[in-house]
Amino acid sequence: MASLESILSFNFRDLETLKYADGSSRTVAPFHILGTQTLPGVGCASFSGSILAFGIFLRPLALWQLFHIPSRVHANIDVAGEELVGKTTDHLWQKLAESKSFSQRIEIAERFLLPLAKAACVRTDIMRSANQLYRSKGATRIEELAHLSGLSIRQYQRRFTDDLGMTPKIFARITRFQRALDAKRLGSGRSWLSIAHELGYFDQMHMIRDFQSLAGSAPTTTIEQSGDLQPWSAIAPLGVER
Template identity: 30%
Template sequence: MIYREYKPSPQLAVYVECYWSAKAEQPPFNEQESLIPDGTIELMFNFGDHYSQVIDDREKLIKGSHVIGIRKQSLFISQTSKQNFFSIRFKPGGFFPFFKIPVYKFANGFYQISELFNRELNTLEYQLYEAANNRKRVEIIEQFLLNKLSQQPEDFAFVQTCAKRLVTDSSCTVEHLADQFSSNYKTIERKFLDVIGLTPSKLRTVKRFNQAVHAMYSGNYNSLAEIAYASGYYDQSHFIRQFKKLASATPRQFLEQQLTIVKVIQPALAKRLSNSYNFS
């Protein structure tokens, strides 16, 4: 598999983590792979073969170009044929300013662009398909996004500020933020669900889970207990219990699976975690 990432322009870097492409003539993954919850949303333009979501050992075909919604737990896929993707990976909250759709409405699933958008994305899809190379595709995508970004929504800026506090300061609570911004818990939670698709507490849970995944794959720790404490869990049993809720596997089982997608996204995940989870 040939996988490449492309940086967004400075004007879009607050919203977009990267653009990426993946191409493979042969099945590039294990028979079943996991898309872990990481706070991001992907707008996927699929120019290759279809693939499937696996639910309770049954496969549901994912046709054409689509959005992979915000994930509160792992989604499982199977791809046994050719792959040719070009995708936008939005930072947490970065999808909302362009499309103004409450993000919680398309969580934990795959949604065809025809289900969410009008014909403008069909036109964009055609332009990307006809583009000479991926650099040209980046130019087309950037122009499309800049045209849609008339102004930064007030709720986006508010949620970004609150989210950065929550993920960098473990002592900060939603009650503290409510007092600081003369708001209340329900209002802040609603804005988080609209913009990011996760409640404040779930956002912290997902970030901690990603820290653990990165630590597990880094090889820098000698035991699960060390990983648990380094990632902010109370103890090893808390770590295992919470990890299984999100990954549908214990940490040991997860490592044994040696998931190709998790390996591929490790550099992006490391950068995300080192940059305060991408909240600017």
């Protein structure tokens, strides 16, 4: 489903296969990167044999700040990790594969990522405005963000798309969609109607249409099927705080 986060995914045993709607398929690399997604997927993943995997969910913009990979490059892709970050992660994959526990893998991942975080790229002004849009749950008007950035609406939209790989409108829609998922997880007894009102949808049907567009299914089906493949987005700021 659509997601502002990206995932570093490590497979240590038998590999998964991605099957696409056109009938084609491919085997996923042992280390692959799932970039930001603006649409629901066009295929599905299948598994067989012995499966052992470890995933690192990165906040929006983190791939750019940590690895200098522009957001527009990794939008809507699922690609072998070395194609984006080179061979630098081979040693990381090996150490993760040799680990005996989940907690050990977390320690190894943190030791790898912390030096990158300390040297992270400073966010651009456009990225800082995206953070404002994110914190407002997608509710800030684009005209206001453009004005605060000292740009015309057209200039702002163009630079936003260059920096983040999607238009500010799509970014706001995905932000609100993810916050709706979070709200239901935090309060399973809440009605979708109350969540729709809280997040500024015109009505519940407006939210349902957004879910169909961004997740490919209705809200209840989406929350049942998402599992741990959709990270929590509530509260988390964008990227690295720099």
